[in-house]
Amino acid sequence: MNNRTFAIIKPDAFRNGYLGQILDRIIQADFRILGAKLIRMTRQQAEGFYAVHRGKPFYEELTRFMSSGPCMVLALEKENAVTAWRETIGATNPADAAPGTIRKDFATSLGENAVHGSDSDENAVKEIAFFFTEAELIANQ
Numbered sequence: 001m002n003n004r005t006f007a008i009i010k011p012d013a014f015r016n017g018y019l020g021q022i023l024d025r026i027i028q029a030d031f032r033i034l035g036a037k038l039i040r041m042t043r044q045q046a047e048g049f050y051a052v053h054r055g056k057p058f059y060e061e062l063t064r065f066m067s068s069g070p071c072m073v074l075a076l077e078k079e080n081a082v083t084a085w086r087e088t089i090g091a092t093n094p095a096d097a098a099p100g101t102i103r104k105d106f107a108t109s110l111g112e113n114a115v116h117g118s119d120s121d122e123n124a125v126k127e128i129a130f131f132f133t134e135a136e137l138i139a140n141q
């Protein structure tokens with residue numbers, strides 16, 4: 001079990017003014033923020049990050065959207081972090097997300113679904129490393 005996961009507060013949530021409220025949800029859910037960066041992804045970065053979806057019908061739209069404006073990338077820590085964060089954010093499609101989840105409250109569509117969460121411990125490690133060096137994470141300072 002890995003106690004870290006990777007999160008993105010996506011460009012739609014940033015544009016819609018939900019950055020502060022989503023950070024508050026993260027803190028209220030007892031995640032420790034090990035690292036956070038406000039960035040605007042290049043198209044190339046978005047394509048690299050979502051390479052696993054290359055070839056899927058939504059890949060083009062996804063990478064355009066993810067590079068369309070500022071977003072916040074975060075490394076989070078909590079016991080069983082991957083599962084805990086996926087429970088906190090809710091289903092990928094906000095229409096299916098449970099009440100009280102971040103996507104239910106802040107997402108607008110499947111494509112613009114406010115937040116990202118790693119889907120496995122293995123991917124959490126890879127995704128954190130995509131945006132952060134170990135030295136940038138608080139636990140190591």
Ligand code: CMP
Nearest residue numbers: 053058062092110111112113115116117
């Ligand atoms: P995310 O958890 O960031 O991982 C991949 C993203 O692709 C997903 O959230 C959705 O926002 C987006 N996406 C768009 N269309 C689809 C689809 N049909 N199925 C799954 N994900 C989709």
